[in-house]
Amino acid sequence: MHARESQISLISIEQQQSLRHGREFLWGKPCHHAELGVLSIAHKNREWRGGALANTGGKGASIDAAGLLAAGMALAGQGSLEAGAQALAKLNGATASWGLALTEDDLHTLAAGRREALAVNERIEFGGGILPELVSVFASSPYLEQEHYAQSLQELQDIFYRLKDEAVPPVPDELLLFAMRTAFDGEAGGSLEALEALQVSDVLAQAAPEEELEPEPGVSSSLAEEYRLVDAEGRVYSWDPQEWHDDEFGLGWEGERWTDDF
Amino acid sequence: MTSDADASEQGTHEHGSTCSTNIAPAHSGATPEELLAAQMNLGSLLARRAELFTSGESTSLSELEAHELLSCICFTLGIGSLDDPSTVRFLASTDLREEYSRGIGRLQRKVDATMDLWQQVCATMPPIRNIALRDTLASIGEFKRSYDLYFAAHEIPCSIDYPLHEPVPEHLQGVDYVYEWLMQALVEAEYIAQFELEDCIAILEASCPDYRGLLINLYEPIAAHFGDV
Numbered sequence: 001m002h003a004r005e006s007q008i009s010l011i012s013i014e015q016q017q018s019l020r021h022g023r024e025f026l027w028g029k030p031c032h033h034a035e036l037g038v039l040s041i042a043h044k045n046r047e048w049r050g051g052a053l054a055n056t057g058g059k060g061a062s063i064d065a066a067g068l069l070a071a072g073m074a075l076a077g078q079g080s081l082e083a084g085a086q087a088l089a090k091l092n093g094a095t096a097s098w099g100l101a102l103t104e105d106d107l108h109t110l111a112a113g114r115r116e117a118l119a120v121n122e123r124i125e126f127g128g129g130i131l132p133e134l135v136s137v138f139a140s141s142p143y144l145e146q147e148h149y150a151q152s153l154q155e156l157q158d159i160f161y162r163l164k165d166e167a168v169p170p171v172p173d174e175l176l177l178f179a180m181r182t183a184f185d186g187e188a189g190g191s192l193e194a195l196e197a198l199q200v201s202d203v204l205a206q207a208a209p210e211e212e213l214e215p216e217p218g219v220s221s222s223l224a225e226e227y228r229l230v231d232a233e234g235r236v237y238s239w240d241p242q243e244w245h246d247d248e249f250g251l252g253w254e255g256e257r258w259t260d261d262f
Numbered sequence: 263m264t265s266d267a268d269a270s271e272q273g274t275h276e277h278g279s280t281c282s283t284n285i286a287p288a289h290s291g292a293t294p295e296e297l298l299a300a301q302m303n304l305g306s307l308l309a310r311r312a313e314l315f316t317s318g319e320s321t322s323l324s325e326l327e328a329h330e331l332l333s334c335i336c337f338t339l340g341i342g343s344l345d346d347p348s349t350v351r352f353l354a355s356t357d358l359r360e361e362y363s364r365g366i367g368r369l370q371r372k373v374d375a376t377m378d379l380w381q382q383v384c385a386t387m388p389p390i391r392n393i394a395l396r397d398t399l400a401s402i403g404e405f406k407r408s409y410d411l412y413f414a415a416h417e418i419p420c421s422i423d424y425p426l427h428e429p430v431p432e433h434l435q436g437v438d439y440v441y442e443w444l445m446q447a448l449v450e451a452e453y454i455a456q457f458e459l460e461d462c463i464a465i466l467e468a469s470c471p472d473y474r475g476l477l478i479n480l481y482e483p484i485a486a487h488f489g490d491v
Contacts, residue, residue, distance in 0.1 A: 118322070125322035126309040164322060172319035
């Protein structure tokens with residue numbers, strides 16, 4: 001009971017139901033606040049980094065702010081291992097054509113790695129995690145091999161959370177994953193070490209659209225594109241519609257004949 | 263956790279003991295089941311707010327962002343302390359999404375009331391030149407525009423430098439703080455306004471020649487002169 005007084009950790013609906021029936025579930029070790037799918041119920045004085053909601057009284061039961069954040073993860077969740085496992089099992093089917101698959105042990109290792117990466121980068125995750133998206137984006141990379149697949153995903157996951165944390169302003173997951181994939185296949189040449197060494201700005205630059213052609217003065221880029229031709233030998237011909245405007249007016253017809261011009 | 267009438271009567275949003283009108287006494291304690299239900303409810307709301315905050319584009323937030331969101335939720339729900347077992351019971355037994363929507367409505371009405379109050383203060387305050395007062399009132403004038411009701415309701419996006427005679431309690435947050443500040447400013451403005459402007463300026467010049475530029479309270483020297491402090 002002593003352990004229960006200090007912390008109760010829960011990871012699944014079944015366990016929550018069991019708790020209601022008077023049983024308790026403990027990981028058998030103190031859980032990190034940001035641990036995936038864990039609800040921490042604090043009964044002691046506890047101060048969270050943010051401070052504003054830190055417990056102060058220590059009298060009676062209380063909700064720990066960090067525990068709440070973890071609760072959010074679990075709930076939004078299905079942040080549980082089970083949900084992640086289901087998602088990845090589906091992805092295993094999708095990646096089979098690339099000769100890539102994860103085992104159950106891999107999943108647990110990756111889930112643990114995720115928790116650690118979140119903790120190291122001081123992030124809180126809601127939902128099932130980035131791993132399914134990571135697998136989906138990177139599975140077709142020619143540099144991933146089954147032999148090191150799980151390890152590669154683990155490192156990519158670490159890199160993702162690091163870049164996510166460093167990105168200012170925040171970057172959408174999808175864009176960052178796309179940028180990572182482009183950098184991994186391109187500048188990093190399939191080397192995770194090289195990818196790890198890149199700064200977030202370098203990685204994001206990979207996802208930036210190609211520089212647009214300098215539009216001609218007074219012409220929008222789409223117009224410039226429209227009035228541009230490239231011949232079979234690569235020569236570029238462009239026209240400026242502005243130049244087509246003829247502001248030189250001839251004198252009015254004064255009765256001369258057409259043939260007088262010649 | 264309190265009714266609108268309660269909130270407007272108190273002139274503040276709910277905090278600490280003022281928020282527990284319909285909640286069991288704190289000393290009764292909360293059971294582990296209640297704690298669990300409270301965490302599930304609040305965690306669920308937090309996850310939803312986080313999703314909206316990131317426009318669904320990110321599965322994770324920095325701890326700081328998450329903490330700010332949680333603070334915003336607690337403020338909107340009128341929760342002053344998560345330590346209180348009565349708070350736990352409230353969180354465990356309430357439809358928090360509905361309560362949160364009601365909280366947003368309450369805050370919106372209070373923002374409107376705050377802006378009305380601001381106009382009243384501006385209209386009442388005699389034209390005594392003091393840079394801090396002028397800048398503070400100008401900053402509060404932008405409050406409605408800069409206040410993020412949905413993701414940072416607990417923050418005060420104003421530069422409030424002018425020192426009041428009776429400072430506003432530090433524990434107040436967001437629109438509550440600004441409302442209370444204006445209430446106190448109005449009291450002081452009404453007091454000053456009952457005297458002739460020239461007299462007030464003469465008193466201020468005598469007590470603090472640089473009353474325009476320094477961060478001083480205008481009410482204090484005037485009230486002291488007339489023996490009201």
